[in-house]
Amino acid sequence: MSGPGAPDEPPQDGCKRSWWTVFYGETKDRNDPAVRRRRCDPAGDGHQGRSVRVVVQRKTVERDGYAAVQLGLVEEAPFNANRPMTGHYKKAKVPPTRIRREVGVEGDGPAEGDQVVASVFADGDRVDVVGVSRGKGFQGVMKRHGFGGGRATHGSMFHRAPGSIGASSYPSRVIKGMRGPGRMGGDRVTTRNLRVLRVDADEHMLVIKGAIPGAPGGVVMIRKAVAAKPQSAPVAEKSAKKRK
Numbered sequence: 001m002s003g004p005g006a007p008d009e010p011p012q013d014g015c016k017r018s019w020w021t022v023f024y025g026e027t028k029d030r031n032d033p034a035v036r037r038r039r040c041d042p043a044g045d046g047h048q049g050r051s052v053r054v055v056v057q058r059k060t061v062e063r064d065g066y067a068a069v070q071l072g073l074v075e076e077a078p079f080n081a082n083r084p085m086t087g088h089y090k091k092a093k094v095p096p097t098r099i100r101r102e103v104g105v106e107g108d109g110p111a112e113g114d115q116v117v118a119s120v121f122a123d124g125d126r127v128d129v130v131g132v133s134r135g136k137g138f139q140g141v142m143k144r145h146g147f148g149g150g151r152a153t154h155g156s157m158f159h160r161a162p163g164s165i166g167a168s169s170y171p172s173r174v175i176k177g178m179r180g181p182g183r184m185g186g187d188r189v190t191t192r193n194l195r196v197l198r199v200d201a202d203e204h205m206l207v208i209k210g211a212i213p214g215a216p217g218g219v220v221m222i223r224k225a226v227a228a229k230p231q232s233a234p235v236a237e238k239s240a241k242k243r244k
Helices: 083-092 141-145
Strands: 012-015 021-023 034-036 052-059 068-074 099-104 126-132 137-139 182-184 188-200 205-209 219-224
Touching: 052 083, 099 219, 126 205, 141 182
Parallel strands: none
Antiparallel strands: 012 219, 021 034, 052 068, 068 099, 126 188, 126 219, 137 182, 188 205
16 A cells, blocks of 8 residues: 555565464453464465565655555565566565565655564554455356346246346447456455454464455455544443333
8 A cells, every 4th residue: 555644564465374263261251362273374285384574675755756665475485586586685685575565655664674573463453454355267147246036936947147138229239337247256355444353473473353355375465454443432331210
């Protein structure tokens, strides 16, 4: 995120792990949730590695016309980069990365080679999570757009078809933007105003409540919420009025 209103702390890339289950003990104490989690396994081969986020390049207003940092996600497996990209990473003294993201910052951002850890967030923060949704392949109009379809009775011959796609005599063409079957999923999705339940600085892990876009093992970008909603304070129950 760049431009006015950009956060002081840069967003960070991370790997979506398998579904985390936040459960509570027998006391139902919501102030001390226990977290069950598994390490990230992007390759699906059982190798549970840890990813590190580093600053590859820092752009300044004096040199580039805007302030931003380029982040790289250093993974367990080394990335085989070509010579130009190898020299680009060599300036920051960091290993080549497969994934790079540029984000805008305000003020004095991190220097080249610095790590961006999970401790930049705190418990209770509101964040936006950006990722690529799961690909669902070629789908029909009922699943892709929520069409109602036809009757399910025997012999109707119209069950899941899209129906008419335009008029005949006028305008004698298909109107632009008509919804139809096609590839579904695999799009950039931003889930807004999710709440951070816990920050694990030792494991460099965030426990976030809500829908994280993408499949387990996918890469997501977590940033401070652009339009964070204020947290509602608990309202004390009013005592019942005495009957006259």
